[in-house]
Amino acid sequence: MSSRERSDDESFHTFVARSTEPLTRLAYLLCGDQHFAHDLVQTGLVRLYQAWPKVRDKDAPDAYARKVLLRCWLNERRRPWRRAESHSGEVPDHPAPATDLTGAAHLKEVLRAALTKLPPRQRAAVVLRYWSQHSVTETAAILRCSEGNVKSQSARGLASLRAALDGMGAEALEELTS
Amino acid sequence: MTDDITRGLGLLADEAEPATIDAQHVITRARVRTRNRRATLATAFATVAMVGALVVAMNPLTQSDQGATITDTTLEGRLNRLLTEALPDLIPAGWSLVPDRPAGPMPDLEFVCVDSNVNGCSTGATYNDGVGDVDISISVNRIPRNFTEFCDPQFCDPGDLFVQDNLPDGTRTQVRTYSEKPTSRDFLQLLVTRPDGTQVDVVAIWPHDTRSEPPLSTDEILKFATVFSYDSTLPVGAPLNKPTEEFVSDDPKRGARVTQELTDVLDEVIPAGWTKAPDTEQPVQPAFTFECSGSMVGPGTDAPTVESCWAAVYYQDATGVIAFKLSVSPVEVFEINCDAGCAEKTLSDGTETRVSQEFVEQIAEYEHTLAATRPDGTHIWVQVYWKEQRPKTPLTDDELLKFATAFTF
Numbered sequence A: 001m002s003s004r005e006r007s008d009d010e011s012f013h014t015f016v017a018r019s020t021e022p023l024t025r026l027a028y029l030l031c032g033d034q035h036f037a038h039d040l041v042q043t044g045l046v047r048l049y050q051a052w053p054k055v056r057d058k059d060a061p062d063a064y065a066r067k068v069l070l071r072c073w074l075n076e077r078r079r080p081w082r083r084a085e086s087h088s089g090e091v092p093d094h095p096a097p098a099t100d101l102t103g104a105a106h107l108k109e110v111l112r113a114a115l116t117k118l119p120p121r122q123r124a125a126v127v128l129r130y131w132s133q134h135s136v137t138e139t140a141a142i143l144r145c146s147e148g149n150v151k152s153q154s155a156r157g158l159a160s161l162r163a164a165l166d167g168m169g170a171e172a173l174e175e176l177t178s
Numbered sequence B: 001m002t003d004d005i006t007r008g009l010g011l012l013a014d015e016a017e018p019a020t021i022d023a024q025h026v027i028t029r030a031r032v033r034t035r036n037r038r039a040t041l042a043t044a045f046a047t048v049a050m051v052g053a054l055v056v057a058m059n060p061l062t063q064s065d066q067g068a069t070i071t072d073t074t075l076e077g078r079l080n081r082l083l084t085e086a087l088p089d090l091i092p093a094g095w096s097l098v099p100d101r102p103a104g105p106m107p108d109l110e111f112v113c114v115d116s117n118v119n120g121c122s123t124g125a126t127y128n129d130g131v132g133d134v135d136i137s138i139s140v141n142r143i144p145r146n147f148t149e150f151c152d153p154q155f156c157d158p159g160d161l162f163v164q165d166n167l168p169d170g171t172r173t174q175v176r177t178y179s180e181k182p183t184s185r186d187f188l189q190l191l192v193t194r195p196d197g198t199q200v201d202v203v204a205i206w207p208h209d210t211r212s213e214p215p216l217s218t219d220e221i222l223k224f225a226t227v228f229s230y231d232s233t234l235p236v237g238a239p240l241n242k243p244t245e246e247f248v249s250d251d252p253k254r255g256a257r258v259t260q261e262l263t264d265v266l267d268e269v270i271p272a273g274w275t276k277a278p279d280t281e282q283p284v285q286p287a288f289t290f291e292c293s294g295s296m297v298g299p300g301t302d303a304p305t306v307e308s309c310w311a312a313v314y315y316q317d318a319t320g321v322i323a324f325k326l327s328v329s330p331v332e333v334f335e336i337n338c339d340a341g342c343a344e345k346t347l348s349d350g351t352e353t354r355v356s357q358e359f360v361e362q363i364a365e366y367e368h369t370l371a372a373t374r375p376d377g378t379h380i381w382v383q384v385y386w387k388e389q390r391p392k393t394p395l396t397d398d399e400l401l402k403f404a405t406a407f408t409f
Helices: A003-031 A034-050 A061-076 A080-087 A103-117 A120-131 A136-143 A147-166 A170-177 B003-013 B023-046 B049-058 B063-069 B075-090 B218-226 B254-269 B397-405
Strands: B112-114 B120-128 B133-141 B156-166 B172-180 B185-193 B199-207 B291-296 B305-317 B320-329 B343-346 B352-360 B365-373 B379-386
Touching: A003 A034, A003 A061, A003 A120, A003 B003, A003 B023, A034 A061, A034 B023, A061 A120, A061 A136, A103 A147, A103 B003, A120 A136, A120 A147, A120 B003, A136 A147, A147 B003, B075 B112, B075 B120, B075 B218, B156 B218, B172 B218, B185 B218, B199 B218, B254 B291, B254 B305, B254 B397, B352 B397, B365 B397, B379 B397
Parallel strands: none
Antiparallel strands: B112 B120, B120 B133, B133 B199, B156 B172, B172 B185, B185 B199, B291 B305, B305 B320, B320 B379, B343 B352, B352 B365, B365 B379
């Protein structure tokens, strides 16, 4: 192994140690499933490593990693067994919502359900814009689409989430905004 | 106002248990995939195309049966073998592989299987046919599908249905085109149901409106229809989502012991006024607890599995969250960046230490890192990191060095 390769591996180790958590959180928001999120992070890192010599010095690898992760997810969505899982009513790895949920628990269930109903690109745009706090320009770069497309996708996604939140009780909304 | 949405998404994200990622395993996996791809390509292009095409053309429906006499040990291996054997006929002459496209939509030309409640394997690659790039993706499993699953009218323009036919061996095929509006991509897709229940999905993807005809003709994409057969009796192989074998520690109590050692040293190091912060914005695992596990260390798929212990600890002071990541292991798992120089010191007991400080501009984060090797071979790696809320490290080098002698693997 050359010194350059060794240096690349060292920096990749460091990157993985530092970035696994935020990447997992992003993956979870995108797919809504713990195990799927872990698969996505691992798959994304494998692909990221293959480009590591090119990205480590040129761009912020975090942004590139998010881009890779997102592409992994968008394409995994197309996998037949992923669609089968989402259609077949498989038991999710979070509990079914109870009927008397209040506050944050209710909020999470409402948001989870609303997110699930969003088309993939809308969901990605909403997560990148309103959770990752990326600008429209950054989101467009990650999604590889126009800024106008990001605006329309995120506006539609946001409207859907808003509609879902409008049906929540005052208690949960209060907790949400506190 | 989107603060409520942001906070709601944050609450949801808090549910995510961080993935346990072994960076060395990721590196090994990536290298194996690259090597296999190169080997596959070498095989494909070294084969005399005419001879290969002739053989396949004479017996196009029995390719997968020819392999039945070969003992496959995994589903992944079986599908890779079938693909490698058929590849010279599947990829049109003149196409060239676009190497190193990790950000592209497809993995390399090696089947990767998911071992979950519904097993399945997929592969793909990006090619250039002289007109432009074309992503080829193949999925093999046992779940029947139809085009409506792929082409949701909400974001897809269904195109033409070219073929809906049965082949002589009973294989049912459908081929159609469609456009995905949000991604501005066009698709040519083949859905296959084989007599043995194998389901195959082959798709060619290219940028929207960049060519007048699909990159593959109907006859060309139909060549994929009879290549694969899914053997549900085989284990999937070495799926990315599961370790190949369970690691058994030689010391089941190691995690509890080094956790106690961590507690002892933290009591010495943490300044007055700091409080534990278990519910930070980036929870890792139960704070202040070491988890020990085995992972492959070194290059190659047969690299030895070595146990290492890992913990994350969060504190809060008046400026915000200050995080620690710690590793205790018999080999050097995490290394230290000394590009800008490290303070090197050998302690009185022979422990060799290196300490670095840097500001990682890309993530606007300060890092103060210690790497230590004890005389007994224990490797200790501690990183303190914090955001821009404070200009200076919360710990002095001497305080950080207290971790260097705190642990024994």
